Amino acid sequence: MPAAPVVVPLDGAPDVDVVVVGAGPAGASAALRLAERGLDVALVERAETPGAKNLSGGVLYLDALVCAVGDAWREAPLERVVTRNVTTLLTADAAVSLDYADSSLAGPPARGAAGAPNAATVLRARFDPWLAGRAEAAGAFPMPGMLVEALAVAEAPEAPGGRRVVGVVAGGQVMRSTAVVLADGVNSFLARGAGLRGEPAARDVAVGVKAVLGLDPRRIADRFGVAGDEGAAHAIIGDATLGVAGGAFLYTNRESLSLGVVLRLDDLVASGRTAREVFTHLLTHPGLQRYVADAEVLEYGSHLVAEGGAAMVGTVAWPGCVVVGDAAGLTLNSGLVLRGMDLAITSGLAAGDVIADAVAAGDPDATLAYQELLTASSAYRDLAAHAGMPDLLDRRGPYGPWGETARDVLRATYTIDGSDTVPLRVALRRALRRQGWRTWLGDARRIWRSA
Numbered sequence: 001m002p003a004a005p006v007v008v009p010l011d012g013a014p015d016v017d018v019v020v021v022g023a024g025p026a027g028a029s030a031a032l033r034l035a036e037r038g039l040d041v042a043l044v045e046r047a048e049t050p051g052a053k054n055l056s057g058g059v060l061y062l063d064a065l066v067c068a069v070g071d072a073w074r075e076a077p078l079e080r081v082v083t084r085n086v087t088t089l090l091t092a093d094a095a096v097s098l099d100y101a102d103s104s105l106a107g108p109p110a111r112g113a114a115g116a117p118n119a120a121t122v123l124r125a126r127f128d129p130w131l132a133g134r135a136e137a138a139g140a141f142p143m144p145g146m147l148v149e150a151l152a153v154a155e156a157p158e159a160p161g162g163r164r165v166v167g168v169v170a171g172g173q174v175m176r177s178t179a180v181v182l183a184d185g186v187n188s189f190l191a192r193g194a195g196l197r198g199e200p201a202a203r204d205v206a207v208g209v210k211a212v213l214g215l216d217p218r219r220i221a222d223r224f225g226v227a228g229d230e231g232a233a234h235a236i237i238g239d240a241t242l243g244v245a246g247g248a249f250l251y252t253n254r255e256s257l258s259l260g261v262v263l264r265l266d267d268l269v270a271s272g273r274t275a276r277e278v279f280t281h282l283l284t285h286p287g288l289q290r291y292v293a294d295a296e297v298l299e300y301g302s303h304l305v306a307e308g309g310a311a312m313v314g315t316v317a318w319p320g321c322v323v324v325g326d327a328a329g330l331t332l333n334s335g336l337v338l339r340g341m342d343l344a345i346t347s348g349l350a351a352g353d354v355i356a357d358a359v360a361a362g363d364p365d366a367t368l369a370y371q372e373l374l375t376a377s378s379a380y381r382d383l384a385a386h387a388g389m390p391d392l393l394d395r396r397g398p399y400g401p402w403g404e405t406a407r408d409v410l411r412a413t414y415t416i417d418g419s420d421t422v423p424l425r426v427a428l429r430r431a432l433r434r435q436g437w438r439t440w441l442g443d444a445r446r447i448w449r450s451a
């Protein structure tokens with residue numbers, strides 16, 4: 001729960017230059033950059049091991065990782081390189097898929113990031129400790145198993161707003177620092193407790209439920225049409241979520257699959273269903289059995305996802321404190337891709353640079369420059385480019401009508417049963433009329449604005 005900040009005197013020697021709260025991708029990247037720039041950094045994580053409390057679908061876009069660790073991306077515990085992206089409209093009795101397989105995805109992206117492929121799947125229980133380990137190797141001091149209870153603030157008349165964050169409270173003691181990086185995830189209790197950020201609206205967060213399903217690698221290759229270390233990322237909408245606003249994903253790892261749903265909290269509550277019920281529906285859906293049959297559930301967990309887009313980001317910098325990653329609302333759901341880890345890394349690196357400059361200048365209030373740097377970053381620009389996405393995801397079309405229309409048109413086209421065949425244009429017109437022209441126009445306009 002949000003805890004009020006502890007007010008301490010302004011004067012006092014810092015115990016460390018920077019406290020980073022949270023050793024997810026955002027915090028580990030910030031700690032890495034700060035340590036590389038010669039600062040004394042404590043990376044505080046409430047879990048005994050980084051990643052133990054974290055959860056992702058698992059597709060990591062690698063450009064950000066390369067910016068963080070350079071060529072060492074090759075040592076990262078990646079599962080499979082994503083060379084196949086499949087988008088499926090699911091109905092109760094049919095699945096209509098767009099299958100984008102492209103060998104160029106196995107090589108570096110156009111900007112040529114150190115030979116890294118575009119994207120790979122990761123399992124957080126392996127990836128987070130690795131990235132936090134890079135920060136430690138660079139000189140950051142890891143403090144696992146320690147919950148930060150509150151921020152420590154001081155009256156500072158010369159600081160904009162008259163207050164400055166001067167450390168954190170952990171284990172009942174104040175740990176003083178020149179700056180604090182809040183990388184504590186989507187709930188961001190510390191910033192909320194200090195009144196720096198408000199509680200996210202139910203419309204701006206989703207519940208993610210995910211299972212890791214063990215499956216023999218040969219079966220993965222056969223079922224998903226991938227070879228060697230290549231993998232597939234399936235985005236699934238429609239009957240996957242029992243009509244609740246959201247979507248599902250199915251990703252391939254080396255010896256397992258990651259299957260999950262992301263359900264917008266307000267709509268889930270309104271539906272009267274539970275996230276577990278929707279997940280069970282997905283796991284047993286006939287349209288997915290050719291992929292998941294006989295797979296064994298190895299892990300199961302749930303976590304909140306930020307869904308509010310750029311509008312959720314708001315203020316992320318104060319004197320002595322910056323907010324990064326999910327805590328800043330930096331998750332992008334474009335309908336086809338879900339990105340959070342790469343935005344977390346990008347924001348962590350930006351925070352590291354701003355704070356290193358602020359410490360070098362002897363001006364803790366220079367942390368305010370992070371707001372502008374983040375807004376100019378590719379992470380924020382990508383979010384802003386999809387600003388209309390939450391509105392599109394508000395429509396009912398993605399959760400039923402789109403898939404039913406696609407199914408009806410294709411069924412009419414492919415069914416040859418002795419009666420007169422229906423030309424595609426007629427099948428399309430009939431299907432669109434059944435759903436209503438006005439609905440389709442509304443959906444199309446929002447797709448045009450946001451996708």
Ligand SMILES: Cc1cc2nc3c(=O)[nH]c(=O)nc-3n(C[C@H](O)[C@H](O)[C@H](O)COP(=O)(O)OP(=O)(O)OC[C@H]3O[C@@H](n4cnc5c(N)ncnc54)[C@H](O)[C@@H]3O)c2cc1C
Pocket residue numbers: 021022023024025026027044045046047050051053054055056057058059060061146147148149183184185186190207208209210260261262302303304305324325326327330331338339340341342344
């Ligand atoms: C179901 C699901 C699927 C997703 N799929 C994808 C995907 O495919 N690709 C993608 O890029 N993103 C995906 N995301 C989003 C991604 O997981 C997040 O954007 C990413 O984890 C954000 O990283 P972070 O470091 O900001 O926060 P987190 O990973 O949440 O890390 C926060 C850390 O802070 C620690 N912490 C919190 N409070 C305290 C405290 N008070 N004291 C000490 N430590 C604290 C936590 O234990 C945790 O380790 C998905 C998310 C979910 C839930």
